[in-house]
Amino acid sequence: MDAVPSGINVDEIKAQMLKTPEVMEIYHIHIWAMGTTKNAMTAHLILVNGLSEEKIAEIKKHLKHELEHLNIQHATLETESNME
Numbered sequence: 001m002d003a004v005p006s007g008i009n010v011d012e013i014k015a016q017m018l019k020t021p022e023v024m025e026i027y028h029i030h031i032w033a034m035g036t037t038k039n040a041m042t043a044h045l046i047l048v049n050g051l052s053e054e055k056i057a058e059i060k061k062h063l064k065h066e067l068e069h070l071n072i073q074h075a076t077l078e079t080e081s082n083m084e
Contacts, residue, residue, distance in 0.1 A: 004031045004032075005031065005032065005033040005039050005071075007071060008031055008039060008070070008071060008072075009070075010029060010031065012070065013029070013031070013041070013067065013070050013072065014026050014029065016066055016067075016070060017043075017045070017063055017066070017067075020059060020062065020063060021048075022047050022048050022051060022055070022059055023045055023046075023047060023059070023063075024046045024047065024048060024082050025045070025046040025082075026043055026044070026045055026046075027043070027044050027046075028042070028043060028044045029041065029042070029043045030042045030043070031072065034073070034074060038073045038074065039071055039072050039073060039074075040072070040073070040074040040075070040076075041067065041072045041074070041075045041076070042075070042076045042077075042078070043075070043076075043077055043078070044077075044078045044079075044080065045063075045077055045078065045079045045080070046079075046080055046081070046082050047059065047079050047080070047081055047082065048081070048082055049081045049082055050081075051081070056079055059079075060077050060079070063075070063077060064077070
C-alpha cells in the first residue's frame with residue numbers, strides 16, 4: 001500500500017484548504033509521490049451553493065497555489081455544491 005510521502009501532513013493540508021471561506025468540506029484526499037521531489041494530490045471539495053464557474057476556477061487556482069507551499073506540486077480538485 002502506498003503511503004503519504006514523508007514531510008506531508010494531511011491534517012495540515014486539510015486545515016489550510018478549509019481556511020478558504022467557500023470550502024465547506026474536503027474528503028477522499030489521496031497524496032502520493034510522483035518522484036523523488038514532486039508530490040501529487042486528489043481531493044473532493046464541497047463548496048457553498050451558488051458559485052459561478054469563474055468563482056470555482058478562482059478558488060481552485062488559489063488552493064493549488066496554497067498547496068504548492070505545502071509541497072504538493074500537482075493537484076486535481078473535484079468540486080461539488082452543498083446540496084441540502
